[in-house]
Amino acid sequence: MREMAVNPKGEALTDLILSLFRANNLTLAWGDRLVAPFGLTSARWQILGAIALSERSQPVAWIARDLGANRQNVQRIVNDLHKEGLVEFQPNPHHRRAQLVVLTDKGCRAYEAAINAYNPMVDALAEGLSLEEIRTAHRVVAMLRERLEKEIDAERHP
DSSP states (O other), rough: OOOOOSSSSHHHHHHHHHHHHHHHHHHHHHHHHHHHGOOOOHHHHHHHHHHHHHSSEEHHHHHHHHHHHOOHHHHHHHHHHHHHEEEEOOOOOTOOSOOOEEHHHHHHHHHHHHHEEEEEHHHHOOOOOOOOHHHHHHHHHHHHHHHHHHHHHHHHHH
């Protein structure tokens, strides 16, 4: 039995957070099935996407920061992607040891294949939801993410 938050807003946010945990797990499982035919997992696809959508080549630490992920985990996945020929490392003119991560042609093809499979599936998931409902949910989750980032940053840098 779970303890309820002290006030109705806290209780409602707790319910939302618990739903987000479940939705995250289901989203990752759904994504894994979706991109498996392309030799990817949700985690690999997410990192390929971060690289593909970035305005410029970045080192692993920046990719991890942008994703809000652990640098060591991102490094491990990038190393796996490199072994499979999906990314390559290039010299970083600003930092000798922090190489830039760049998609290879094979990586671009895998990412594009994943996106082409994703687009009709996400459109199907959006059925029955209004654009305003989706945008409202996004605003709430984005605000929660911002507040949590500030909280974690304050703990790291008191």
